[in-house]
Amino acid sequence: MNWNLGSSRPLRCALPLILLAAPAAAQETPYAKINAAAATSPVTLHPLRNGVVMLEGSGGNMIALSGPEGIFMVDDGIAVSQDKIGAELRRIGPGPLRYVVNTHWHWDHADGNVWTHQAGAILIGSANTAKHLGETMRVVEWGHTFTPEPADGRIAMIVDGDRTMAFGDEQIRLRRYVPSHTDGDVSAFFRNANVLATGDTFWNGLYPFIDYVAGGSIDGMIAAANANIAMVDGGSIVVPGHGPVGDRAALIEYRDMLVAIRDNVAALKRQGKTLEQTIAAHPTAAFDAKWGQAIISPALFTTLVYRGV
Ligand SMILES: [Zn+2]
Numbered sequence: 001m002n003w004n005l006g007s008s009r010p011l012r013c014a015l016p017l018i019l020l021a022a023p024a025a026a027q028e029t030p031y032a033k034i035n036a037a038a039a040t041s042p043v044t045l046h047p048l049r050n051g052v053v054m055l056e057g058s059g060g061n062m063i064a065l066s067g068p069e070g071i072f073m074v075d076d077g078i079a080v081s082q083d084k085i086g087a088e089l090r091r092i093g094p095g096p097l098r099y100v101v102n103t104h105w106h107w108d109h110a111d112g113n114v115w116t117h118q119a120g121a122i123l124i125g126s127a128n129t130a131k132h133l134g135e136t137m138r139v140v141e142w143g144h145t146f147t148p149e150p151a152d153g154r155i156a157m158i159v160d161g162d163r164t165m166a167f168g169d170e171q172i173r174l175r176r177y178v179p180s181h182t183d184g185d186v187s188a189f190f191r192n193a194n195v196l197a198t199g200d201t202f203w204n205g206l207y208p209f210i211d212y213v214a215g216g217s218i219d220g221m222i223a224a225a226n227a228n229i230a231m232v233d234g235g236s237i238v239v240p241g242h243g244p245v246g247d248r249a250a251l252i253e254y255r256d257m258l259v260a261i262r263d264n265v266a267a268l269k270r271q272g273k274t275l276e277q278t279i280a281a282h283p284t285a286a287f288d289a290k291w292g293q294a295i296i297s298p299a300l301f302t303t304l305v306y307r308g309v
Contacts, residue, residue: 019297020141020209029143034059034108035078043077043084045091046245048237050170050193055088057081059108060241063197065190066093067168073100073121074188074197076112085112086119097121099165101174102155103199103241104182105132105214107146113153123155126176128184130155132214139213141300159186175231177201180224181208181241183215187231195237198228204243204250207284207291207301208258210308218262218308225255242295257287265302266309275306 020030028036043057055062058077062085065072071089089097100117102110102125110133113123125133133149159174166172170192177185181200188197200208201224210216229251232238238246246254264283273281283305284291284298292298 019293020295020300031107031139031142031144034142035080038078038108039080041081043081043088045088048193048195048239048245050190050195051092052170052190052193052195052237053092054239054245055085058085059111060103060106060200061197061239061243063188063190063195063239064089064092065167065170065172065193066095067170068095069167070095070098070120072098072167072170072172073116075103075109075199076100076116078108079111079115082112082115099124099157099167101125101159101186101188101197102129102133103187103197104185104211105129105137106182106200106211109199109241110149110153114150117152122157123153124157124159124174124186125155126184126186127158127160128182128215129186130158130184132182132184137213139211141209164191175227177224177227178220179215179217180220181216182211185224187228189231193237194233194235195239196228196232197239198224198241200241201225202228202238202240202246202251202254203295204238204240204246204254205290206243206294207287207296207298208242209296210304212304212307218258218305222255222258222262225251225258229255257291261287261301262305262309265305269306269309275303278302278306 038058041057046054052065058081063074097119100121137146162175164173173189175187185199232248268278279299279302288298
């Protein structure tokens with residue numbers, strides 16, 4: 001196989017500056033805007049450690065590792081980015097795609113399943129992720145109804161506990177979280193490289209989305225954040241679902257933000273405040289400058305927390 005390495009590009013953050021407010025009857029849905037951003041964004045490769053790289057620029061962050069067997073991926077982005085993702089994978093190694101882990105069912109992490117499977121990958125994920133990929137799911141906040149994934153895009157290897165896969169010199173530990181961002185989130189920890197891919201249980205510098213339709217909750221998000229903190233050490237590289245690469249300290253700051261806002265919103269709800277009154281009280285105010293500038297607005301994050309307390 002002829003792998004063209006292509007030209008290297010400077011690293012930059014291409015996170016689309018889309019702020020999801022409360023759902024509205026807009027002409028263009030958040031789903032459409034995020035797809036459009038992926039269509040125009042470059043896909044950028046960030047080398048991490050021991051050959052593990054992060055790919056960014058197509059919805060959620062992706063991870064890839066080239067080994068003697070081929071390429072192991074975590075998440076495969078939005079399908080419109082296929083050519084750009086494929087070009088970056090060719091830069092890291094000549095082998096075929098062997099495995100793709102879906103950290104969860106959301107299209108900005110798993111929409112590439114059909115092409116990656118057709119390229120040879122075995123798709124891996126939790127039973128609930130497999131279930132959601134096979135059914136019709138309405139996500140109000142994104143203004144979109146997802147229809148069942150074609151057979152080629154379905155998960156073939158279920159991981160519902162704790163499983164370690166050997167891949168070349170690397171040991172990749174896959175673990176199910178408690179229901180948190182969804183009811184099917186899975187992490188991937190590259191043990192030798194000391195790189196943890198958290199999926200959307202961690203958004204670095206951004207308020208996270210919480211998918212209540214698929215079993216997520218704010219308390220689950222806090223539990224998953226604590227699980228992530230327990231999995232890593234001071235030298236770990238932590239790849240969030242969205243935002244730049246982080247570390248253990250960033251995970252702790254994120255967990256503390258979640259806990260503080262949860263407590264603020266719960267106190268207002270206990271006082272009998274409606275959702276509208278709670279949003280008006282700005283329970284996220286101390287955190288908005290850092291966490292509320294892109295994708296999930298302070299009002300939407302308040303709404304998501306209020307629903308779960
Ligand atoms: Zn997600």
